Every structure is written in C-alpha cells, then in structure tokens.
Amino acid sequence: MATARLEKVTKYYPDHLAVDHIDLDIAEGEFLVLVGPSGCGKSTTLRMIAGLETISEGDIWIGDRRVNHISPRHRDVAMVFQNYALYPHMNVYMNLSYSLRLRRVAKAEIDVLVHKVAGSLHLTGLLGRKPGQLSGGQRQRVALGRAIIREPKLFLMDEPLSNLDAKLRVQTRSEITRLQRQLGVTTVYVTHDQSEAMTMGSRIAVMNNGKILQTDVPRDLYSNPANVFVAQFVGTPPMNLLTCQMDKVAGSPRLLGECVNISCPEYAAERLAEAGERFLVGFRPEDIEIAGDDPGVGFGGAVKAVEDLGHELLITVSEGSTQFIARLPPTVAERVRLGDKIGFTVNSSRLRFFDTRNEQAITVG
Ligand code: ADP
16 A cells, blocks of 8 residues: 655657646545546556556656656556456466466465455355356456455556446446455546546546646535536536626626526625626536526526436526526426426525636635
8 A cells, every 4th residue: 555646747649748747646545536538648647657658757656666767567556457358268266366376475375365355356156267257347356356466555447347337337336446445555546437436536636638627525526616627527417607797786796697697696796806707607407496487587598408307307498598407306397397487596605606718716705
C-alpha cells in the first residue's frame, strides 16, 4: 500500500497533446476514479503511472520513490484491463498463482494464498477450469484475483467492466468496491462511465481534453461542479443550465431569460453583477417543484415531453430555444400533460451559477 502523486504530468504524442500538466495526490488506501469522455487522456495517464508509457514532462511518485525512469516490473503495481489477458492454456489455479511461481514462493504458501483469494472472489469451485470455460464475469474476477494475489502497492484498473453486460457490471462494481475497501490497496480506476465513477470512487478526478477539471468526493462533484463541463458530465439527466441576465424589477434584482423569471437571491446579486451581462443559472432536475399553472414566475414553459419511468417522471419543459428537465414523483403524473404550461419553484440555495465566458462556476456564497 502506498500513496501516489502526479506533478505536472504531460504526454505529447508526435502530433498531439494527450495529457496536459496534470496534478493528482492519491492518499494511501484511496479509490481514485479518473473519469471523462473517450480520448480525454485517461488510459495514457494510467499507463504512465504503470510505466507502460514514457512521461514527456513532470514527475510521478509512488510512495516516496520517483518512478519516472523505473521499469513497470519494478514499480510494484498491478494492472487490470478490460481484456482480461489471462493465459488461455492455464487453469484458474495456475493463472492466479503465476506471479507467485515466478517469484519462487513455496508451494504450500501459494496454495494458501490462492485459496484465500479465490474464496474472496467466489472462484473456489472454478480453480480447475480454463479461461475458455468461464463466463466474462468469472474471467474478470480471475484477472482481479491475479492482481490481488501479488499484494501490489498500487492497483491500476482500466475500464475493467466494459466487456460485461449491464447487470453483471453493476454486480461486479460493488464486488470490486467491497474488495478494495477490504484490502485497502490504493487504487486508480479509469472509466468513461460517470455512474460507475460516482458509485465506486472515494474521490473522482474528471478529465477532458487532457486536463483534470475537478477532483472531489462524489457528493461535492455532484452538488458543486467547478465548471460547465463537470455540471453536464456528472448526473443523468445532467444539471440544467439556463442563460439569463439580471434586471431590476420594481427595485429588486431578478434573473430573467427563456424559462427563467426568479428573484435573485440577495447574497448572489452583487457577485453576479460583476460576472458580466449574461450568465448561466444551474439546478439539478430533482431540485425543483411544481408551483402551479402560472409559468410567469419561477422556472417554466410548455411541457414538451414526459418520460414515465415508474418510480419517477422526467419532464422536458421548453420556451423558445431553451429547455430544462424536471425529475418529479409519479404522484404528479395526472397534473402533467403535453403542451400544458407549467411553472416550478426552486429552493434558491440549490441554484448554481456559471460564467458564460470561461464556463467556470461563479462562487456567490
Ligand atoms: P482515453 O483513455 O481517455 O479514451 P487515451 O489516453 O487512450 O484516452 O488517449 C488520449 C489521446 O491520445 C487520444 O486522442 C488518442 O487518440 C491519443 N493517443 C493515444 N495513444 C496514442 C499513441 N500511441 N499515439 C498517438 N496518439 C495516441
């Protein structure tokens, strides 16, 4: 178990800046998830930590050792990929014990370790099978077991669940989370799936275009996104962002725009006035409540779509070229009809604001 630290780590490919001066501090035992859209530089970052890719600029530390020029074998990291990379001609027992046999660990000790790891991964009954005789989920568990058995300082996992079907993915992600917490091994986990990141990570770093845009615990990432990209990447449906401007109406500041006519919280008015003429007001779909039929005040517009998911309704409301989504309890289904005008109230403490020029959050509190 160890800490890991990335300082201004950068990767240039001949015609491309793949990772752009990123900083990360990973605590001992932490489960850090790197999440972002395809091509944003996640795998390259992970591969630089593993030593499979050279670093163009910056430093990587594992524990108190700078590992920039240390070969993958000597970094004491274990990597799990989406393609399980098991030895097809060896059975599960031999696959699990491979690294220990290379290190010439005594047979009796190997046997104890294999059974311990197999037990914690529910593989005990499968030790005699070859990878070809296993399901995708079982193969992935063997790959995990092979990493665990080495007791590395650091686990590196690159989209390990992406070859599994949806149900198995959910099952295996709680399995991995449980194991990681139980073993306490520092882990860096790469995924493009924000729900995987939110459910598994003790902390999440959101990447886009080679940069880390925000690193935070899942709850803070969701509640206080640092910029427009994170606001829209985390959460399904994403945070609603509506363009508005501030005007004085009868002496009181109001936020006005398509779908928006709300009084501006006192504490925010001054800060927003500095932030330019127009800005974005953001709220989560579950943070609003139906106010009534008068869309004049609050957030409102015409009901454009209703998705009934059984346990909740997702309502798309629009005005002009603007729209937002409300997440409502199924009990209001009777009151929401396509084409009707509808208005919502919001608790102003739930509102978030973003600068339209640089897309960064405006801190108003
Ligand atoms: P992610 O894992 O987030 O999908 P990658 O780290 O694999 O993204 O890739 C980041 C960027 O670097 C992408 O634009 C990709 O095309 C590019 N890239 C990755 N590997 C190479 C390579 N060996 N040579 C040139 N460009 C690469």
